[in-house]
Amino acid sequence: MATINSNYQKLPGSYLFSEVARRISVYAQAHPERKIIKLSIGDVTRPLVPAVTDALHAAVDEMGRAETFRGYGPEQGYAFLREAIVAYDFQRRGVNIQPDEVFISDGAKSDCGNIGDIFGADNKVAVCDPVYPVYVDTNAMAGRAGDYDAQAEKWTNLYYMPTVAENGFAPALPTEPVDLIYICSPNNPTGTVLTKDQLKVWVDYANANDAVILFDAAYEAFIEEDNVPHSIFEVEGAETCAIEFRSFSKTAGFTGTRCGYTVVPKALVRDGVSLNGMWNRRQSTKFNGTSYIIQRGAAAVYTEEGQRQIMENIAFYKQNAKVIYDGLQKAGLEVYGGKNSPYVWAKTPDGMPSWDFFDKLLEEANVATTPGAGFGPSGEGYIRFTAFGEAEATVEAVERIVALLNK
Amino acid sequence: MATINSNYQKLPGSYLFSEVARRISVYAQAHPERKIIKLSIGDVTRPLVPAVTDALHAAVDEMGRAETFRGYGPEQGYAFLREAIVAYDFQRRGVNIQPDEVFISDGAKSDCGNIGDIFGADNKVAVCDPVYPVYVDTNAMAGRAGDYDAQAEKWTNLYYMPTVAENGFAPALPTEPVDLIYICSPNNPTGTVLTKDQLKVWVDYANANDAVILFDAAYEAFIEEDNVPHSIFEVEGAETCAIEFRSFSKTAGFTGTRCGYTVVPKALVRDGVSLNGMWNRRQSTKFNGTSYIIQRGAAAVYTEEGQRQIMENIAFYKQNAKVIYDGLQKAGLEVYGGKNSPYVWAKTPDGMPSWDFFDKLLEEANVATTPGAGFGPSGEGYIRFTAFGEAEATVEAVERIVALLNK
Numbered sequence A, B: 001m002a003t004i005n006s007n008y009q010k011l012p013g014s015y016l017f018s019e020v021a022r023r024i025s026v027y028a029q030a031h032p033e034r035k036i037i038k039l040s041i042g043d044v045t046r047p048l049v050p051a052v053t054d055a056l057h058a059a060v061d062e063m064g065r066a067e068t069f070r071g072y073g074p075e076q077g078y079a080f081l082r083e084a085i086v087a088y089d090f091q092r093r094g095v096n097i098q099p100d101e102v103f104i105s106d107g108a109k110s111d112c113g114n115i116g117d118i119f120g121a122d123n124k125v126a127v128c129d130p131v132y133p134v135y136v137d138t139n140a141m142a143g144r145a146g147d148y149d150a151q152a153e154k155w156t157n158l159y160y161m162p163t164v165a166e167n168g169f170a171p172a173l174p175t176e177p178v179d180l181i182y183i184c185s186p187n188n189p190t191g192t193v194l195t196k197d198q199l200k201v202w203v204d205y206a207n208a209n210d211a212v213i214l215f216d217a218a219y220e221a222f223i224e225e226d227n228v229p230h231s232i233f234e235v236e237g238a239e240t241c242a243i244e245f246r247s248f249s250k251t252a253g254f255t256g257t258r259c260g261y262t263v264v265p266k267a268l269v270r271d272g273v274s275l276n277g278m279w280n281r282r283q284s285t286k287f288n289g290t291s292y293i294i295q296r297g298a299a300a301v302y303t304e305e306g307q308r309q310i311m312e313n314i315a316f317y318k319q320n321a322k323v324i325y326d327g328l329q330k331a332g333l334e335v336y337g338g339k340n341s342p343y344v345w346a347k348t349p350d351g352m353p354s355w356d357f358f359d360k361l362l363e364e365a366n367v368a369t370t371p372g373a374g375f376g377p378s379g380e381g382y383i384r385f386t387a388f389g390e391a392e393a394t395v396e397a398v399e400r401i402v403a404l405l406n407k
Helices: A006-010 A016-030 A050-063 A079-093 A108-118 A133-141 A196-209 A275-286 A292-300 A304-330 A354-364 A391-405 B006-010 B016-030 B050-063 B079-093 B108-118 B133-141 B196-209 B275-286 B292-300 B304-330 B354-365 B391-405
Strands: A102-105 A125-129 A158-162 A180-184 A212-216 A242-247 A260-263 A335-337 A343-347 A382-386 B102-105 B125-129 B158-162 B180-184 B212-216 B242-247 B260-263 B335-337 B343-347 B382-386
Touching: A006 A133, A006 B275, A016 A354, A050 A292, A050 A304, A050 B050, A079 A102, A079 A292, A102 A108, A102 A275, A108 A133, A108 A212, A108 A242, A108 A260, A108 A275, A108 B275, A125 A133, A133 B275, A180 A196, A196 A212, A275 B006, A275 B108, A275 B133, A292 B292, A304 A335, A304 A343, A304 A391, A354 A382, A354 A391, B006 B133, B016 B354, B050 B292, B050 B304, B079 B102, B079 B292, B102 B108, B102 B275, B108 B133, B108 B212, B108 B242, B108 B260, B108 B275, B125 B133, B180 B196, B196 B212, B304 B335, B304 B343, B304 B391, B354 B382, B354 B391
Parallel strands: A125 A158, A125 A180, A180 A212, A212 A242, B125 B158, B125 B180, B180 B212, B212 B242
Antiparallel strands: A102 A260, A242 A260, A335 A343, A343 A382, B102 B260, B242 B260, B335 B343, B343 B382
16 A cells, blocks of 8 residues: 655645735735736746847757757756856855866756755754745655644744844854754845855854755845855855755746756765765756756856846846835835845834735735745744836835835 | 765665766777767657747747746646647547646656655555666665665565566566556566556556556657557556656657656545645645746647657657667567667577676677666666667667677
8 A cells, every 4th residue: 555755744735925826816806907016926027138048049959950969968967057157156256166066957946855855854954934935845745844833833843043133134053953954145035145254153063063054045146245155165164064056047037947056065974975976866866957958048147248138137126126125114114135135024014914914015005025924933024025026017016015104 | 963865875886877888988998990889878869850949949039038038837837738738648549637637847757756755655666677777766765675685686675576578578466565666668678568458457456455556658659559558547547546757758859858747647545645736745845847948849749740740750760679679680689679669678699698798799799788687687688779879870780780690
């Protein structure tokens, strides 16, 4: 008799963004005349840049001719892309990462989820609170999270690190031993960042305790401040304690095109075993490489033209973030993030529950957001805005919110 | 202290195709003047067909324009592709599969590997012997295989089903209870098939024992005989006991383009839980959909033009298979497969060990093959040829082998 992975039965029903979408849909159906502006999901809206589409077209042509056709590629990704990544994302910043430490994938979500395969089921996992739900759910599926306590809105065996205004969005070191530590900077959902000095504290902790930091740098392209590292490997000692996830989703608008990569340094060893070798084995056994066509598109991001074009899009989104940040401040809210990030994180007025504030903004300003409580208990009392909309619509949404809250 | 998944340490070192590639490379370096013809790895060589490249180009253009740009798509795949699959691959054959039972992925290897996520670690796994190594290795990684016995070349906790000439390549039902049963038809590596009646025996067994059949149909496009099902769901009762993996890799030359799909019927329930819902949760949590561009390319396979074009390629490879089959027979070998499959499976002459025969063909005929022993102990004494080469090179390779063996 086949048995199921019973951990799946412990997962609470609805995924945050499904519930957000459901409420928007219910409201929209009841009020078809209202124009709802979505500042909710973290999905880009600007098209792929010409450097990328040119490269994609060229790769499609290659695949259509016998002389240039490519079948199975290396499971780890093509050298042309791994080398471009190393040169541009690491060596240019003085970070000594080698191409065989870079694994190309179909996106950071897959890698963030699959990385658990190489770790024991007994590891104690620490997550920020609020948190990107994928870190939590994938560990729950693997049996590392214990049981879900619906009352506390927490898993019994996860270690939650409050990341809130009161600690400047820099979580305190754990007070009990933890083994796997998820850190996301620039952070989703808070839009805040950890400086190099703040990250150094975590690197030192992980090295001292043989923990592993799972560092999500999906939003690094939005960083503008010098003391904020784009990669955890800019921090001394990280190569013996960290794995880094990168994505072309927000950097180059690849959310629907799908490409990311993961860095596993060869110096990262646990139980006497190289995690680079383990991830290599995992990927060569359970993955067959990212589409050649898409890898060519990703490589074009690293050309001079590609960089100029994607940075224009980033600047566009950052201008939206500034509009949201300034507007919400004007509306009297306490506002965070938005500077090195496409996310703006705001305290709800008068301690209003975040789902209530979500409903208020949806119904009275026709602006869709994401309630902080959906990201974890310490997200209660906050709300997330994303800068990925159109410029005019973003301005209009903010004007509506300012008008509503200053009423 | 972070711990690793210690099951990885049990995996024997070298992956079959790496060892094949290594021996070819060593020989080629020592004899740079020899022209080695590869009939070894199951990788296509014909370019993508025009219907597919046209669709890919159009999708790239869509992604380059703001009005038609697509960000995150459904994790399960776009409706246009799921519906085309259902209409063409299932309903046309009278099989009642619905679009929400079809999950688009980046390829069958990922799905064959990841499907284990939704099952308990305590399931007893049955595999054919010889076998596609991914089924074995992924279960070993998940702790279902026990320990590797290097002497027996078997895992202590897997149930091996010899699939050999003596039983007509139709494995016998297990003599002890098994829970998850991998069946691949047309088979890799043997190139043989199970008829509808033969598959019905397995479906009845699985239903009677609440087992689950994991059916790999990656080579279905090569089927030409009427009594060989293209899908296990053509067999009555399969919807309550089977999951099916499909791929565009061999069907449409997508080995480097990456797209496949998995069918999990809603009627498939174990421990009182719908496996369709579990796989949906797994994919929405650990996967973010296949590239929109690639899905458009895959959908073009189902147009009238696309079908005509891909069937020309299939016919091309099938002609190669016939050349290999007939030639090996002429050379005096016992030959199997090759009819509904791109693989030809032959007994080595005089019971020669398969790695020895591999070396002999490489060194004396300069033809690369894959030794049967690499696929499992019952593959010993066999050798695999693939039909994915160029027509002229295939003819030449076969002539060399005939000359060598008739010497």
